[in-house]
Amino acid sequence: MDLTLAFSLMGGLGMFLYGMKLMSDSLANVAGAKLRNILEKMTKNTFIGMIVGMIFTAIVQSSSATTVLVVSFVNAGLMNLYQATGIIMGANIGTTITGQLIAFNLSDIAPLFVLAGVIMLMSSKKPNIQKIGEVILGFGILFVGLSSMSAAMSTLKDSPVIVNALSTLTNPLIAIFIGFAITAVLQSSSATVGIVILLASQGLLQFNICFYIILGCNMDRVYLL
Structure with missing residues (x-):
């Protein structure tokens, strides 16, 4: 990148x-x-x-x-x-x-x-x-x-490193942790959900793994409070 x-x-x-x-x-x-x-x-x-x-x-x-x-x-x-x-x-x-x-x-x-x-x-x-x-x-x-962000992410499909890293994300626990960590940094679960939607729309994230990332976003609400 x-x-x-x-x-x-x-x-x-x-x-x-x-x-x-x-x-x-x-x-x-x-x-x-x-x-x-x-x-x-x-x-x-x-x-x-x-x-x-x-x-x-x-x-x-x-x-x-x-x-x-x-x-x-x-x-x-x-x-x-x-x-x-x-x-x-x-x-x-x-x-x-x-x-x-x-x-x-x-x-x-x-x-x-x-x-x-x-x-x-x-x-x-x-x-x-x-x-x-x-x-x-x-x-x-x-x-x-x-x-x-969408325009920038569309170019990520040309990066083998990024594509391989995201395509190999299959572990639900890791996905939940990623959602938790991103939301903790951004302090906004809605922002994390927006990023997940963009990545999924570009074909960079598997649809089923998005559920676990969003689950991590919502778990992070306890941290935000």
Whole structure:
């Protein structure tokens, strides 16, 4: 792997992570307070709690943020462990929204989102409009970074060392550890899932081994908390 390819991968990953953080932080600022009130009140029924947790996580794009919030509620005595279980279950379902967005492959129109977000930020002085602009800008940057990573990874198929290393990854325990380690470094299970989707789409990872890597990502949530 030459330096140009490495820089392209790192730059794409940096934009992907920044876009995800900008989008999730902006969404939390726009609707975070209201969602916290809903999360606190609508948890008497486990099924409803699961739906609330799923919606909350889909909006803030972070199951870890939802889980941390629920843990703080339990510690404060605002909800019991039974109520928290449903929300955390919903959070793990809601976090798949990020993976689904990546699977839609919106990279071709990502620059339009970046442009729209920048226009909203620069042309309006209203805080709510600016926050929504940040959400749209973050969404666009996320997919621009994803496109950069995808382009760089497509060239990895020409490297026999990389292809052999990934094709020989058949041990489930090693795959789980890899998912755990990458998520510990990136501090984002969604980012790791995005990388796995890109590698699988390029034919660099076997489909069945992806499940174990993603399992490692979700095990790592305990570390992130």
